[in-house]
Amino acid sequence: MTPRLALFLLLGIDAAILLFEASSLSLTFHGARLLYDYEPSVMTRIIQASIALFGQNDVALRLPMIVMNLISALLLYNVAKPYGRHARERVWLVAVFLLLPGVISSSLLVDEAALVTLGLFLYLFLEQRFGRRADLLLPLLALMDVAFALLFMGLAVQAYREQRYRYVGAYLLLTVVTVWVLGFNTGGLPQNQFLDMMGLYAAVFSPVVFVYLVYVLYRRYVTGQADLLCSIAATALVLSLLLSFRQRIEIEQFAPFLMAALPLGMQTFYHSYRVRLRPFRKRYRLLFTLATALLVINAGAVFFNKAAYLFLDEPSRYFAYRAHVAKELADALKARDITCATFPHNRSMQLRVRFYGVEECEGTVVRSERLADPQNVTIRYYNVPVAVFGVTNIPKN
Structure with a gap:
């Protein structure tokens, strides 16, 4: 050759x-x-x-x-x-x-x-x-x-x-x-x-x-x-x-x-x-x-960065975590017919999901914490949960 x-x-x-x-x-x-x-x-x-x-x-x-x-x-x-x-x-x-x-x-x-x-x-x-x-x-x-x-x-x-x-x-x-x-x-x-x-x-x-x-x-x-x-x-x-x-x-x-x-x-x-x-x-x-x-x-x-989650106790401290989660979260929200939301105290995720079609609005609140109801969104890689978001729908007056 x-x-x-x-x-x-x-x-x-x-x-x-x-x-x-x-x-x-x-x-x-x-x-x-x-x-x-x-x-x-x-x-x-x-x-x-x-x-x-x-x-x-x-x-x-x-x-x-x-x-x-x-x-x-x-x-x-x-x-x-x-x-x-x-x-x-x-x-x-x-x-x-x-x-x-x-x-x-x-x-x-x-x-x-x-x-x-x-x-x-x-x-x-x-x-x-x-x-x-x-x-x-x-x-x-x-x-x-x-x-x-x-x-x-x-x-x-x-x-x-x-x-x-x-x-x-x-x-x-x-x-x-x-x-x-x-x-x-x-x-x-x-x-x-x-x-x-x-x-x-x-x-x-x-x-x-x-x-x-x-x-x-x-x-x-x-x-x-x-x-x-x-x-x-x-x-x-x-x-x-x-x-x-x-x-x-x-x-x-x-x-x-x-x-x-x-x-x-x-x-x-x-x-x-x-x-x-x-x-x-x-x-x-x-x-x-x-x-x-x-x-x-x-x-x-x-x-093969996602495979590392199989061995990590705290996924959020992984160096590649900053390049994960956002797309999957946006897809999960859109699957629930949520195309706009607000992320309190999380400007990073607010901007990131914007690229994937989730705009900013006040109708739905997404927090980086688990709620006591089925509105949670869990992001998994290799069946390992790496992030959980609580979704709250605010009724319109």
């Missing part, structure tokens, strides 16, 4: 799994706010266009993110070409990218991470093909999401290293304009979130991959081998960790830029592997096997 055929087979399998999984999840509160509460963004309009074209369903809701990450995988395959001696190495890199928990989550949850990842790899691809002319894309990226300010800062760092001082000023000016126009969240009470941030990175990349990428970035800077990809990834990582000493960081704004280090990790690993004699390659094979096994396990935990 040729590497190119293997690449498209890999992308096809990934697309099929993601499309199948898309219909089993509910819209999260963050996704609902993106659709209904926030000022319409580029990502919001793309999702709305998909819904208008394919109907209001979970597949149409998540299709833009799935397509974006598949295109990002193709761009990564091309961006990694200068870093990989053989095409099969880049196919493995794409497989690792698609198995990253953060990539899978950004394909199935409604947020801006997939758009940011696509913008990053598109710029890197154009920069490799056309050099500085790729900078014509930057003003467009600046209008799409404030997270691209991190890209501009990484470009400024690399321009400074190359002593292109005029470009440093231009990139920093673009950074300031982006943050000023789109705004960057610096609110909240000062609090140390450093350890939480490290844990989030480990969850997004898996622990082994994250630690290895940090090692690669450090090694390249120490040895003077930092290039554009290294500057972008290191700038985003260092800024996120510094800011985490003061406030909670939105990981979806920073993690996509650490993806730029993936080709560097591939190059470093294969170079270290090849320069050693066969008897001394054992630990590298062990590292590769361990990283792959963890990625496969993490991917399985995401794809």
Whole structure:
């Protein structure tokens, strides 16, 4: 099998799994706010266009993110070409990218991470093909999401290293304009979130991959081998960790830029592997096997997330709970001819069920508690009750 055929087979399998999984999840509160509460963004309009074209369903809701990450995988395959001696190495890199928990989550949850990842790899691809002319894309990226300010800062760092001082000023000016126009969240009470941030990175990349990428970035800077990809990834990582000493960081704004280090990790690993004699390659094979096994396990935990309820005592504390229940609750209410209701003290569920056809009104009250009558709605997965809602019909005067 040729590497190119293997690449498209890999992308096809990934697309099929993601499309199948898309219909089993509910819209999260963050996704609902993106659709209904926030000022319409580029990502919001793309999702709305998909819904208008394919109907209001979970597949149409998540299709833009799935397509974006598949295109990002193709761009990564091309961006990694200068870093990989053989095409099969880049196919493995794409497989690792698609198995990253953060990539899978950004394909199935409604947020801006997939758009940011696509913008990053598109710029890197154009920069490799056309050099500085790729900078014509930057003003467009600046209008799409404030997270691209991190890209501009990484470009400024690399321009400074190359002593292109005029470009440093231009990139920093673009950074300031982006943050000023789109705004960057610096609110909240000062609090140390450093350890939480490290844990989030480990969850997004898996622990082994994250630690290895940090090692690669450090090694390249120490040895003077930092290039554009290294500057972008290191700038985003260092800024996120510094800011985490003061406030909670939105990981979806920073993690996509650490993806730029993936080709560097591939190059470093294969170079270290090849320069050693066969008897001394054992630990590298062990590292590769361990990283792959963890990625496969993490991917399985995401794809078969509902099976975990069979072993949980408190379902509401499960990490995937925020992407469950809403769709099933809306379907149960509509089965009782309830198409509008109010959820006291539960703004999250109020917004989430709106996507599934249950609008807000005062005729029916739904509470997150069991009532002493048959009006309860119980949501079950694998015959395990995970949530109970009490439904009260208020008679009209």
